[in-house]
Amino acid sequence: MISSNPKCRLTYHRLAGTDLNQMAHAVADGIYGNPGTFAAPPVTQPVFEGLLTSYHNAYEDYKNGGKNQKGAYLVAKNNLMGSLDQLADYVDALPGLTEATIYLAGFTPTKASDTKAVVPAPPVIKSVTQGPSGSLVVEADAVPGADFYGCLVSKTKLDGNSGIIFFEGNLIIENASLRLEVNKGRKKTISNLQPKEEYWFYMYAGNSAGVSALSAPMSRICL
Secondary structure (H helix, E strand, C coil): CCCCCCCECCHHHHCCHHHHHHHHHHHHHHHHCCCCCCCCCCCCHHHHHHHHHHHHHHHHHHHHHCHHHHHHHHHHHHHHHHHHHHHHHHHHCCCCCCHHHHHHCCCCECCHHHHCCCCCCCCCEEEEEECCCCCEEEEECCCCCCCEEEEEEECCCCCCCCCEEEECCEEEECCCCEEEECCCCCEEEECCCCCCCEEEEEEEEEECCEECCCCCCEEEECC
8 A cells, every 4th residue: 555644755856056956955954954853864964065065066167167067067966966865765754754844854745646646537628719810729628637738739630641650658750740739737829820720739638647648639720
């Protein structure tokens, strides 16, 4: 049985630059500023702050000096990330861990739904309406459990004769004019379309477990 107890999210692995710097400062303030709650962290405050300073300096050098400084920046980033992983593991192992304690430590807690996610069902396109000249607005109904929505835009209806083949989750396209919109919202404004052309829309939904199949299509002529 999968535990629903909160843990530290590892999404900080996606951070870089000033975003990672700010997050690491929040962890330093949270853990070393609350010794009553975090009595014995595996990384001492002087060591962590030294890694944080090294990362900050390496990032500034990389930002201002270009690719010649990238190697030193990546080393400093990996060192800081490793110390964050150690601290996250330490927080996760605290007895009676709560979401409040994780937030206090500067991390973000997981939720029960994070460990029980299933691939969402395909969305249903609710409408395709005319937007400003040369654009169409497509909107899908909400899908339970979906964290994001994407949209395929095609000048032709996609079928076995229009150059689209699904194979083990991959999309192989031949002789098809396709556009992929990947912003997360259910409602998307598709710009730079050609007037008097018909466009077909296919939407999908996704979360941490995967991506749904494509929706049934809906089409509209752009004005």
